[in-house]
Amino acid sequence: MSPAIEAVGLTKVFEASGGSAVTAVNDITFAVPADSTVGLLGGNGAGKTTTIAMIVGLLLPSSGTLRVLGRDMLHERHLALARMNFSSPYVDLPHRLTVRENLTVYGHLYGIPRLPERIETVAEDLHLTDLLRRPAGKLSAGQKTRVSLAKALLNDPVLLLLDEPTASLDPDTGDWVRDHLSRWRRRTGATIFLASHNMAEVERLCDDVFIMKGGRIQDEGPPRALIDRYGRRTLEDVFLEIARRPDPLA
Numbered sequence: 707m708s709p710a711i712e713a714v715g716l717t718k719v720f721e722a723s724g725g726s727a728v729t730a731v732n733d734i735t736f737a738v739p740a741d742s743t744v745g746l747l748g749g750n751g752a753g754k755t756t757t758i759a760m761i762v763g764l765l766l767p768s769s770g771t772l773r774v775l776g777r778d779m780l781h782e783r784h785l786a787l788a789r790m791n792f793s794s795p796y797v798d799l800p801h802r803l804t805v806r807e808n809l810t811v812y813g814h815l816y817g818i819p820r821l822p823e824r825i826e827t828v829a830e831d832l833h834l835t836d837l838l839r840r841p842a843g844k845l846s847a848g849q850k851t852r853v854s855l856a857k858a859l860l861n862d863p864v865l866l867l868l869d870e871p872t873a874s875l876d877p878d879t880g881d882w883v884r885d886h887l888s889r890w891r892r893r894t895g896a897t898i899f900l901a902s903h904n905m906a907e908v909e910r911l912c913d914d915v916f917i918m919k920g921g922r923i924q925d926e927g928p929p930r931a932l933i934d935r936y937g938r939r940t941l942e943d944v945f946l947e948i949a950r951r952p953d954p955l956a
C-alpha cells in the first residue's frame with residue numbers, strides 16, 4: 707500500500723515586504739503510512755500549521771514534492787482533495803449560518819449523496835443534534851470544535867488532517883473526541899495526521915510522531931520508542947529535551 711502522504715524536500719518560504727523572508731518549513735522529507743495515525747509535534751512557530759496547510763492544498767510549497775493519496779499535489783490536487791478533509795480551530799465557519807446550513811454548504815462542496823441523512827448521522831455520532839439549528843457564531847469554542855470535526859468527517863475521508871483537534875475541549879469532551887476518532891479510524895482504515903501540543907493525546911493516539919523545530923524534523927518514531935531512546939518517562943519529557951537543546955540542524 708503506498709503511503710497516504712509522501713513529502714520530499716518540502717519547503718515553504720514566506721517572502722515579506724522589504725526583502726526579508728521566513729523559512730517556515732525547511733527541506734523536510736517524510737512519509738505517513740496509510741491506515742495509521744501520525745502526530746506532528748513542535749513548539750510555537752515550528753512549522754506544523756504550514757506543513758498541514760501545504761498538504762491540504764491551502765498553501766503552495768516553495769520547493770519539494772508532495773504526494774497525497776498517491777496524487778501529485780501540484781498537478782492532481784483535485785483528485786486527492788475529494789478524498790481528504792481537514793479540521794482546525796483556526797478556520798472559522800460562517801457565523802450567521804446555522805450548524806445544519808454550514809454542514810449543508812460543505813456537504814454540497816463534496817457532492818455528498820443523501821446529504822440530509824448524512825448530516826443527521828454525523829451530528830448524532832458527534833452528539834451535535836441539539837445544536838443543528840443554532841447559528842455557528844453563537845456556539846462555545848468547544849462546540850465549534852465538534853462542529854468543525856463533523857464537517858471534516860462528512861465525506862468519510864480516507865485522509866483526515868487535524869490541527870489541534872481537542873485544543874478548546876474540556877477534559878471529558880476531549881477524551882470522548884479522542885475515543886471517537888480512534889474508533890472511527892479503526893472502523894474505516896483511514897489515515898489521521900494531526901498536529902497537537904497535547905503530548906498525552908499524541909501518546910495515546912499516534913503510531914508514529916515527527917518532532918519539528920525551526921521548520922525541520924528533528925526526530926521521529928513511535929512514541930514508546932522515542933521515550934525509550936531518550937531514556938525519559940513520557941513523550942512530554944522527550945519533547946522538552948528536543949525543544950530546549952541547541953538545534954543541531956541550524
Ligand SMILES: Nc1ncnc2c1ncn2[C@@H]1O[C@H](COP(=O)(O)OP(=O)(O)OP(=O)(O)O)[C@@H](O)[C@H]1O
Pocket residue numbers: 720728729730748749750751752753754755756757
Ligand atoms: N503567512 C505567513 N507569512 C509570514 N510568516 C508566516 C506565515 N505563516 C506562518 N509564518 C511563520 O512561519 C513559521 C511557522 O509557523 P507555523 O504557523 O507553521 O507554526 P506552528 O508550528 O503551527 O506554530 P503554533 O504551534 O504556534 O501554531 C513561524 O515563524 C511563523 O511566524
